[in-house]
Amino acid sequence: MRKEFSNIIERIATADKQVIFLTGDLGFMALENIRDAIGNRFINMGVSEQNMISVAAALATEGLVPICYSIAPFIVYRPTEQIRLDVCLHNLNVKIIGNGGGYGYGIMGATHHALEDIAVLSSFQNMKCFIPFCNEDVENTINAMFSYKGPSYLRLGFGIKPVNLSISSFQPIRNILKGNDITIVAMGPVVLNAINVIIADRVSADVFVVSELPIVDINEELKQSIKKTGKLLIMEEHVQHGGIGEHLALKLFSAQVTCSFKHLFAVGYPGGLYGSQAYHQQQCGLDVESLLLTIKSMLNE
Amino acid sequence: MNDNLKEIRKSCILTLLSLYKKANAGHIGSSLSCLDILIFLYFKQLNAADKFVLSKGHAAAALYTVLAKAGRINKKLLDSFYMDGTFLAAHTPCNRQIKEIIFGTGSLGHGLSLSSGLAFATKFTNKKYNIYTILSDGDCDEGSTWEAALFASQHKLSNLIAIIDNNGLQGFGRTTDVFDLEPLVDKWESFNFDVYVATNGNDFNSLEDTFNQLDFNNNKPKCIIANTTKGNGVSYMENKMEWHYLPMSDEQFQQAIKENQ
Structure with missing residues (x-):
């Protein structure tokens, strides 16, 4: 889903100059297209997820639309308090993207899995979690996420749609x-x-x-x-x-x-x-x- | 010098002590530690567009008092401090209902990141403002503070001014016994901050001297280490850790008022 994600975000961020893309030092061979398309609005925030989330919350108070990207366990658990306080309680329009939800990162091991992300985040004030079920569903889901102007989380995974299955428009x-x-x-x-x-x-x-x-x-x-x-x-x-x-x-x-x-x-x-x-x-x-x-x-x- | 600020301080400290007495609440020492900095910021330093974040959210009562004195929040709001159904809890509100309080805080280690984000936003919005934040020495224990420091210097956030309320006491001990922050100037300088020291952060002249030195043309975020006294202005509270927590008895309140009339 990461490829679909980066293509769609490239399009959204190119059209909307308020979009600021923050990554926690990840995205090699995946996010270069976004970086090339939006220049200084693409920021590598280093391996500092706590700071990344708080910075994003602050950007949102100024009317910008920050997207925070990392792999799911790193973007959810390390800065959980920053998400709860700075983003959710303040009800700010921050998009949090976790790649590889569940056991998505497989043999990378337990540190790289996110098995409790929805439990944690869906319990926070104002937070909405969005979960596409196949690559072809990513666009639908991102559109739904962007139509919500509050705290949100996108759980990306891996999955190819069976040929005979048709994708209907987004509903919860x-x-x-x-x-x-x-x-x-x-x-x-x-x-x-x-x-x-x-x-x-x-x-x-x-x-x-x-x-x-x-x-x-x-x-x-x-x-x-x-x-x-x-x-x-x-x-x-x-x-x-x-x-x-x-x-x-x-x-x-x-x-x-x-x-x-x-x-x-x-x-x-x-x-x-x-x-x-x-x-x-x-x-x-x-x-x-x-x-x-x-x-x-x-x-x- | 700064006689008007001293008058303002007189009025603010009485309001502040009364708020705490009425609420029978603690954090008095923490508020008194940074009250003078807050008065200096709101009555002398901040321009109309400038922003402020109180990283040490437990000094909220001092902020509420100064905001009310400056006419930035309705004075009547203070009557609800600590009461059920108030916007003004012990720590600053996270509800974005009070325009002057951009971010609610209370868990340490958030303020410098939030302020850095506000400073960084100007690169995209083209707005012009400075952002000031007051950190406690306890804030400097938090790893996220140093993440923010790396970020602020990397992005040359020259419109960011971090003020360390360096009173040497934290939640359950002296900083020298818990985590010795010294050499604090070197620490911030090594993170590429432009560092200033206010030798007495409870004295308006010392603060004025320090703020006047701020160089906004050197592309560096700034750090003012303000050497302060916890419980400043109330003799029995000064430099005493317990006044992080204790409420005042009637006698103590009377004495505190007497010392500040």
């Missing part, structure tokens, strides 16, 4: 595939694993993606889907607490929607072992083979 919760036997709700590109199962095994699943958190409301389409299928599988490359599982469960419980329920989430590092993103997905039951077994067992209930 969107149906991306229609079916009758099970409802699947996912956050981010891990949904593509489920879609692979569905396509290969001709499962009739109603698939939704959550593209914005916190979830303000569950739409009628999702409610009706769950009532129709009676089976809900939620999946996310994020820890159990504070992800879409908890957010949705609360809303569904409040709306008195009941169903058979299974939640697949990031379990951390069982045995203290590391590997590729695919390896970690397998550990969490989020890979294609595990998902096939889970979905089949839910269908047979």
Whole structure:
């Protein structure tokens, strides 16, 4: 998604001279196009994420539109207090971009993963988190993010859209595939694993993606889907607490929607072992083979 | 010299002590430490377009007092200090409801970054202003302060003036015992700041001498190390760490007032 991101931001920042791009010393072979296009409005802020976020907050008070970029764990956790106080409590228009959400950086190891980013940020005042589910969805999502003039976070990952899937316009919760036997709700590109199962095994699943958190409301389409299928599988490359599982469960419980329920989430590092993103997905039951077994067992209930 | 500032100070310190007494609140020593700097800034130094960030947000009452005295906030607001439903809590508000308070603070280590950002913004907005910020010595323990220092000098933020309220006492000890900041001048100079020392940061003449030396043409951010006294002006509070926290008894309040009439 990084390529799509840099192309879209290049376009936005070229057109809007108020946009200031700040990077935490990352972006080699990825952001050069933005740097070349906007000159002195592209600033390498060094490895100083705390300062970067506070500087961005200050720029926003002057009507500028700062974008802060780093890999997801570095842009979220190191400057968490700066995000909470200087950006969120002051309700400032700062765009925070985290590349490689979840286990995206795979064998780089635990320091480079962001499994709790949505839990942390979606709990802050005024913050909206945006999560595209495939490369082709990045533009949609960035447009939604830029239409919100408050604190926001973009969680980028890696994912290529299956050829037959069409991308609908942005909504916080969107149906991306229609079916009758099970409802699947996912956050981010891990949904593509489920879609692979569905396509290969001709499962009739109603698939939704959550593209914005916190979830303000569950739409009628999702409610009706769950009532129709009676089976809900939620999946996310994020820890159990504070992800879409908890957010949705609360809303569904409040709306008195009941169903058979299974939640697949990031379990951390069982045995203290590391590997590729695919390896970690397998550990969490989020890979294609595990998902096939889970979905089949839910269908047979 | 500066007799008018002394008159203003007299009025401000009575207001400040009364605010703290009515609220039965602490942080008095911290406010008294930088009250004179705030008065100097708002009554002598700041131009109309200039900006200010109080990095040591626990001295908020001193800022509220001076803003009210300068007519920059409604005096009536002070009546709500520390009360339920107020804009004026113990630390500065983060709600952007008071135009004069651009940023709420209270967690140390934010002010220099925020001020650097405001200073840096002028490169894109073409506005002309200086940005002043007061840091505590505790602020200088925070790593983010030094991140900001690297940033400010790299980008030659000559419109940034950091003032260190160097009273030698921090939250739970003397700076010499916790983290000795000396040599403080060398530290800021090594970060490529243009450094000045106000030998007595509680004296308007010393402050005036120092501020008059500021060189705005050398492309460097500036740092004024203001040597101050915590609890300045109230004999039993001066240089005592406990006055970071304690509220005044009735007798102590009366004595503090008496010493400043």
